[in-house]
Amino acid sequence: xxxxxxxxxxxxxxxxxxxxxxxxxxxxxxxxxxxxxxxxxxxxxxxxxxxxxxxxxxxxxxxxxxxxxxxxxxxxxxxxxxxxxxxxxxxxxxxxxxxxxxxxxxxxxxxxxxxxxxxxxxxxxxxxxxxxxxxxxxxxxxxxxxxxxxxxxxxxxxxxxxxxxxxxxxxxxxxxxxxxxxxxxxxxxxxxxxxxxxxxxxxxxxxxxxxxxxxxxxxxxxxxxxxxxxxxxxxxxxxxxxxxxxxxxxxxxxxxxxxxxxxxxxxxxxxxxxxxxxxxxxxxxxxxxxxxxxxxxxxxxxxxxxxxxxxxxxxxxxxxxxxxxxxxxxxxxxxxxxxxxxxxxxxxxxxxxxxxxxxxxxxxxxxxxxxxxxxxxxxxxxxxxxxxxxxxxxxxxxxxxxxxxxxxxxxxxxxxxxxxxxxxxxxxxxxxxxxxxxxxxxxxxxxxxxxxxxxxxxxxxxxxxxxxxxxxxxxxxxxxxxxxxxxxxxxxxxxxxxxxxxxxxxxxxxxxxxxxxxxxxxxxxxxxxxxxxxxxxxxxxxxxxxxxxxxxxxxxxxxxxxxxxxxxxxxxxxxxxxxxxxxxxxxxxxxxxxxxxxxxxxxxxxxxxxxxxxxxxxxxxxxxxxxxxxxxxxxxxxxxxxxxxxxxxxxxxxxxxxxxxxxxxxxxxxxxxxxxxxxxxxxxxxxxxxxxxxxxxxxxxxxxxx
Numbered sequence: 133x134x135x136x137x138x139x140x141x142x143x144x145x146x147x148x149x150x151x152x153x154x155x156x157x158x159x160x161x162x163x164x165x166x167x168x169x170x171x172x173x174x175x176x177x178x179x180x181x182x183x184x185x186x187x188x189x190x191x192x193x194x195x196x197x198x199x200x201x202x203x204x205x206x207x208x209x210x211x212x213x214x215x216x217x218x219x220x221x222x223x224x225x226x227x228x229x230x231x232x233x234x235x236x237x238x239x240x241x242x243x244x245x246x247x248x249x250x251x252x253x254x255x256x257x258x259x260x261x262x263x264x265x266x267x268x269x270x271x272x273x274x275x276x277x278x279x280x281x282x283x284x285x286x287x288x289x290x291x292x293x294x295x296x297x298x299x300x301x302x303x304x305x306x307x308x309x310x311x312x313x314x315x316x317x318x319x320x321x322x323x324x325x326x327x328x329x330x331x332x333x334x335x336x337x338x339x340x341x342x343x344x345x346x347x348x349x350x351x352x353x354x355x356x357x358x359x360x361x362x363x364x365x366x367x368x369x370x371x372x373x374x375x376x377x378x379x380x381x382x383x384x385x386x387x388x389x390x391x392x393x394x395x396x397x398x399x400x401x402x403x404x405x406x407x408x409x410x411x412x413x414x415x416x417x418x419x420x421x422x423x424x425x426x427x428x429x430x431x432x433x434x435x436x437x438x439x440x441x442x443x444x445x446x447x448x449x450x451x452x453x454x455x456x457x458x459x460x461x462x463x464x465x466x467x468x469x470x471x472x473x474x475x476x477x478x479x480x481x482x483x484x485x486x487x488x489x490x491x492x493x494x495x496x497x498x499x500x501x502x503x504x505x506x507x508x509x510x511x512x513x514x515x516x517x518x519x520x521x522x523x524x525x526x527x528x529x530x531x532x533x534x535x536x537x538x539x540x541x542x543x544x545x546x547x548x549x550x551x552x553x554x555x556x557x558x559x560x561x562x563x564x565x566x567x568x569x570x571x572x573x574x575x576x577x578x579x580x581x582x583x584x585x586x587x588x589x590x591x592x593x594x595x596x597x598x599x600x601x602x603x604x605x606x607x608x609x610x611x612x613x614x615x616x617x618x619x620x621x622x623x624x625x626x627x628x629x630x631x632x633x634x635x636x637x638x639x640x641x642x643x644x645x646x647x648x649x650x651x652x653x654x655x656x657x658x659x660x661x662x663x664x665x666x667x668x669x670x671x672x673x674x675x676x677x678x679x680x681x682x683x684x685x686x687x688x689x690x691x692x693x694x695x696x697x698x699x700x701x702x703x704x705x706x707x708x709x710x711x712x713x714x715x716x717x718x719x720x721x722x723x724x725x726x727x728x729x730x731x732x733x734x735x736x737x738x739x740x741x742x743x744x745x746x747x748x749x750x751x752x753x754x755x756x757x758x759x760x761x762x763x764x765x766x767x768x769x770x771x772x773x774x775x776x777x778x779x780x781x782x783x784x785x786x787x788x789x790x791x792x793x794x795x796x797x798x799x800x801x802x803x804x805x806x807x808x809x810x811x812x813x814x815x816x817x818x819x820x821x822x823x824x825x826x827x828x829x830x831x832x833x834x835x836x837x838x
Contacts, residue, residue: 133543133613135228138536139238150238151203169201171241174685177711178243181683186252191263202241208256209247210236213544215259216551220274222543222618235540244520244533245541246680248513251548253320254289268315269553272564277622279557290319291512291552293675294498294570295559298507301329301446306349310356315555317360317369324372326426326496326507331446332380346381347388350418357420370499371421374477377431377460380443380452386460386467386474389423392416393471397830406830422499423474424820425464432478432814435461465806468823475501475822476810482819487631487669487788488566491623500792501820502673505568508558511670511789512545513570515677517684518579518599519715527583527722529599531649538571538606545569546614546667565622568670570789571607573599574677576779577688581715584722586755587693588775593782596691600674601645604638604786605653607671612660620665628665635661641785673789687715691783691793693771694759698741712738716757723753744769760796761826770798773809781816790819799826 140150158167159176161183168187170179179202187199188208199205214233217223223232239245257263265285273280282288295316299309309325316323333345350373357369375385396419399412406412413419434441434457441457444450464474482494482504497504503511516537521529549567554560576596577587585591615621624631635658642654674691681689688694697713716737720730729748736746742763743749754769762770776795783791795809806823813821 133539133610133617135223135231135235135540135543137231137235138532139242140231140234144234150234150241153238154241156203164198164200166200169203171202174202174243178683178685181679182252185249185679186683188257188261188263191257192261205252206237206240208260209251210240212256212259213547213551217543217547220547220550222547232540232543235536236544239537239540242520243517243684244537245514245516246677246684247541247544248293248515248675249679250289250293250320251291251512254286255291255548255551257289258284258286269555270557270560271553272550272560274550274564277561277564279554279560281557282553285319285553288551288553290316290321290554291548292510292554292563293321293513294503294511295321295323295555296496296498296503296505296507296509297323297325297556297559298495299325299327299329301331306330310353312555312559313353313369313371314356314360317357321510322370322372322499324374324496324498324503326374326376328374328376328379328426328495329446332443332452333384335380335445335447345384346375346379347384350385350388350421354417354420358414369420372424372497372499372501373421374424374426374496376479377425377427378442378444380445382425382443382460383463385423386425386463389418389473390467390471392418393829400830412830422501422822424477424497424501424822425474426477426479426495429478429480429814431457432461432811434458436811461810462803462807465810466803469801469803469806469825470828472822472824472828475820476813477501477504477820478814478818481814481817482790485634485637485788485819487634487666488623488627489630490626491566497790497820500676501822502572502675502790502792503568503570503670504790504819505670506562506566508556509562509566509568510552510554510559511568511570511673512548512552513572513673513675514541514545515675515680515684515690516541516571516573516603517575517686518573519575519582519686520684522579522582522718524582524718524722529602531602534602535606538603539610542569542571542607542610542671543614545571566669567621567667568788569607569611569668570673570675571603571671572674572677572690573603574681574684574690575686575688576691577693578686578713578715581687581694581713581756582718582722584719584753584756586758587779588755588758588771590778592775593778596779597782597786598645598647598650600672600783600786601642602647602650602653604672604788605642605650605657608635608638608657608666609653609660611667611671612657612664614667615665616660616663618667621667621669623669624665627669631666631669632658632662638786670788672787674783674787674791674793676792685714687713691779691791692760693775695796696741696759696761696763697737697743697757716743719756723750723756742766742769760794767798771796773797773805777809777812777816777818777821780813780818780821784816784818793822795821795823797823797825799828801825 155172157172189198223229267283270279271288331343395416404412442451443453523530676690733746743757744766
């Protein structure tokens with residue numbers, strides 16, 4: 133990769149820095165004694181997120197122990213990445229290092245992209261401030277690839293957001309995982325595990341007794357997660373529990389959160405406190421994880437065509453129970469209909485797109501189902517804010533800016549792989565060996581709205597396919613170019629044939645995109661990979677971008693449409709944010725409305741939470757502003773189930789990983805509707821699907837304001 137200036141070329145030659153190109157103001161933020169310095173173009177919400185979630189609160193200096201400026205936050209992170217890149221030899225000259233620092237600083241300041249939260253929590257704490265911490269994580273010896281226990285937690289800090297871990301079916305193995313999860317939550321990361329190795333209740337133990345079963349241990353993990361705040365802030369711990377459909381306790385697992393939700397509703401009805409940390413939900417179990425059932429093609433065929441399904445013992449593979457597959461499938465749909473869990477993961481589809489099957493199957497995912505790779509691995513994420521690449525003159529993306537951002541964010545993430553530490557030796561060594569990365573994007577819904585294109589449309593799906601293909605093709609190309617100079621990931625040789633087969637699948641999909649340069653990017657990546665491999669086993673996925681989406685002032689998160697044009701978000705730790713969509717004005721401009729008409733429509737949105745009934749709005753334009761939740765009395769303004777799935781299907785062929793996405797349903801949806809969604813996700817080749825039916829949970833952190 134050749135590192136060149138794009139964003140900073142005009143003023144760097146004049147001795148100016150990216151910070152000089154931004155107007156700075158001071159803003160008062162709750163819980164801070166002194167005003168916070170921030171870019172003037174950042175919203176109050178973005179500044180509050182930076183200050184309350186990411187600023188280092190102690191150890192910065194004797195005079196000012198806490199960070200008080202966004203400058204400090206960005207400088208701490210980017211300067212440290214630069215220094216690590218130089219130490220690793222990825223940045224070979226001082227000029228290259230300075231270009232990377234300036235360009236990434238510009239990207240973060242202008243909210244074009246963002247790293248995942250653990251980068252802001254942890255990176256640079258020692259390098260820039262000298263803060264020490266108890267050494268409990270592992271770092272990779274770059275020569276041998278072996279894990280070494282570090283003595284200071286912040287010399288090489290935890291920087292990845294997403295982890296997948298295995299669990300051994302013995303008491304010590306179970307509590308080893310519990311310890312590793314605690315480390316991850318402490319430093320702001322999330323984790324997922326397939327718990328199917330644990331024996332079901334009543335299976336025999338070596339000592340002659342019987343095991344208490346899967347659910348008994350899941351309850352312990354749930355309580356532990358509830359006790360730890362992610363990153364030491366008010367973020368909640370994030371975890372995923374996956375169980376295979378043939379586990380002896382699969383029905384108990386499917387019903388677990390549903391039955392606990394019922395208990396919480398009874399407690400709420402009898403006066404116990406509500407809220408995420410209220411007594412009602414603290415009393416019940418299962419509230420601190422996302423649950424998913426891993427299903428095979430065979431299971432789904434039997435569920436739809438008729439056939440029995442065998443639940444098998446974990447030891448000896450003995451059939452414990454035989455029942456109709458359709459009964460298990462319906463129970464999954466019924467529980468999801470009632471409480472939004474479990475989601476579904478399609479095992480055979482996931483393996484089809486697996487670049488490293490020789491090294492093991494993909495058995496689980498991170499908490500939001502977008503990172504899917506080998507057990508005991510980690511993925512560093514970053515996300516592009518698509519709206520900030522929109523050229524309003526052409527109503528298309530600024531593709532040169534997009535290319536530069538993809539290449540440099542991926543390079544920064546590559547630097548973080550070896551700079552970072554990991555909670556276990558196994559995760560450290562696997563991550564070093566395979567180097568998985570997860571570049572994604574946010575604000576797709578906002579982008580389409582600003583372009584005047586309905587999310588729920590074929591045109592919306594076409595834009596989604598093009599944007600995702602561009603991101604993935606450029607990422608593959610960057611990874612292949614890094615491999616030319618620095619070598620392929622160490623697991624490449626044994627997985628070469630399978631990885632190239634997956635690249636061929638991506639290439640075949642790219643040929644359907646009406647863009648010669650995107651097709652050329654895929655072809656170039658495939659050619660280079662055939663010669664020298666890829667630097668990274670994975671490069672892209674689509675994360676939910678919750679906190680960093682707010683940091684980037686995104687109207688919509690991840691691949692989602694807007695939930696509602698005006699909404700309230702309950703924050704972990706208390707308080708709420710009122711969020712008003714800022715894409716409406718540009719969307720109306722694109723559609724040809726004049727300033728006076730736009731002002732009237734925007735005023736109507738702020739007062740009523742919807743464009744429905746706005747003076748002067750043409751009926752044919754209402755669909756552009758449709759959301760996941762419709763305004764009161766306007767059910768036809770809800771984005772359809774088909775619309776949600778169409779967008780996911782457009783993006784999935786152009787991702788290494790999967791998609792964190794919710795298919796929103798009205799309260800009137802049926803269990804059969806949920807079954808059909810699960811089946812359609814399978815037919816469309818998705819890797820995972822999650823649903824949410826309005827009102828199905830007593831506690832809903834995001835609500836439309838009408």
